[in-house]
Amino acid sequence: xxxxxxxxxxxxxxxxxxLVPHARSTTLLYPRAGAPGRWESSLGGPLLWPxxxxxxxxxxxxxxxxxxxxxxxxxxxVAMVSVVQLFAKDVPALTFPAGTDVLQVLxxxxxxxxxxxxxxxxxxxxxSAVEAASGQLRGEAPKPYEFDDEYVPRPCVVHPTEAVEYxxxxxxxxxxxxxxxxxxxxxETTGISYFDAFTTRQSKVGGYPGWTQxxxxxxxxxxxRMEHLLTISAxxxxxxxxxxxxxxxxxxxxxxxxxxxDNSHGMVMGDAGGIHVFVCRACPNWPTIHRYDC
Numbered sequence: 682x683x684x685x686x687x688x689x690x691x692x693x694x695x696x697x698x699x700l701v702p703h704a705r706s707t708t709l710l711y712p713r714a715g716a717p718g719r720w721e722s723s724l725g726g727p728l729l730w731p732x733x734x735x736x737x738x739x740x741x742x743x744x745x746x747x748x749x750x751x752x753x754x755x756x757x758x759v760a761m762v763s764v765v766q767l768f769a770k771d772v773p774a775l776t777f778p779a780g781t782d783v784l785q786v787l788x789x790x791x792x793x794x795x796x797x798x799x800x801x802x803x804x805x806x807x808x809s810a811v812e813a814a815s816g817q818l819r820g821e822a823p824k825p826y827e828f829d830d831e832y833v834p835r836p837c838v839v840h841p842t843e844a845v846e847y848x849x850x851x852x853x854x855x856x857x858x859x860x861x862x863x864x865x866x867x868x869e870t871t872g873i874s875y876f877d878a879f880t881t882r883q884s885k886v887g888g889y890p891g892w893t894q895x896x897x898x899x900x901x902x903x904x905x906r907m908e909h910l911l912t913i914s915a916x917x918x919x920x921x922x923x924x925x926x927x928x929x930x931x932x933x934x935x936x937x938x939x940x941x942x943d944n945s946h947g948m949v950m951g952d953a954g955g956i957h958v959f960v961c962r963a964c965p966n967w968p969t970i971h972r973y974d975c
Contacts, residue, residue, distance in 0.1 A: 683842040684711055684924035689878050690871035693847065697863055699856060700847055700879075707846050707888025708772050709881065711917070711924065712837035714944050719818065720810075722771040722841065724884065724913070725834030725946050728763050728785050729810060732817040737761045737804055739789030746791055746829050754791060760823040761787040761804060762833050764913060767886065768810065771841045775886050778967060781807040786911070786958065790828035800951075800973035801832050803958055807967075834946035841886075842924070849880035850892040877920045882955070884946075886911045890957040892974055899959050899970045907959035907970060914955035915948055951975035 686709070693700050710724060717726035730736070738758035745753050767775065769782040777784065785808065788801035795802055825833075852860055864875035871878070882891035890896070890909050899907045950956070954975030960967050 684840045705888045708886040709842045710884040711840040715838035724837040726836045730819040732819045744791040754827045760825045790832040798973040831949045847879040882916045901961035910958045910960040915950040
């Protein structure tokens with residue numbers, strides 16, 4: 682079930698038309714703690730996984746659990762954990778490789794030094810639900826014998842909701858100063874800034890990465906800048922982006938109860954951080970890379 686996002690406080694086309702070409706569609710996931718099944722889109726839920734397909738593990742020589750200091754885990758490989766499962770019917774704006782209709786994201790729930798990012802490293806699977814269901818399906822997934830609980834999500838149902846957003850850190854240089862000044866004016870007249878009303882920092886598919894630091898867009902080996910595929914974030918936007926269904930009273934949307942804040946995947950990810958996954962659809966097999974941002 683999708684949520685209802687309140688409309689923006691004003692129409693950008695009327696008030697700042699130079700931003701219109703930079704609008705992007707995004708699917709906000711709104712993960713909420715629950716009991717999803719393997720035939721459902723979810724965050725941290727069970728995956729539609731063939732019984733005869735090996736469950737992925739990680740044997741990186743440098744992965745470790747910060748709670749145990751810098752000790753390297755081993756020698757046995759660590760089972761990866763389920764992070765995201767998305768069915769095409771729930772995210773119609775997401776393009777899937779031919780013959781597939783399920784996207785699955787897993788990662789090793791330990792810290793890795795790959796690319797000097799000090800984060801989990803996502804692994805993606807694109808699969809066909811029909812093909813997966815043609816044989817026996819795996820029951821319970823193996824549990825990692827070692828993990829950093831900041832990167833193990835509690836099972837959540839998702840509420841994929843289509844929205845339009847605009848750039849934050851990704852504003853073109855010629856618009857940064859002007860948008861900043863306009864944002865102050867918007868906040869004075871509407872009570873909410875451009876950055877709170879038109880940009881998002883939460884788990885989502887497509888749109889702009891919810892950067893907390895300066896953008897670090899990856900470039901594929903083919904020379905093309907990669908496309909933002911999805912973000913898994915410790916932050917869930919409030920304000921304008923708080924769904925109508927979860928508002929406890931009329932207002933700006935900042936009135937978020939502790940109960941609602943705790944009703945999500947529970948991952949801290951450093952300090953309200955996020956992992957952005959990028960894809961290059963110009964290359965065969967759609968290579969991916971990630972950026973950790975905290």
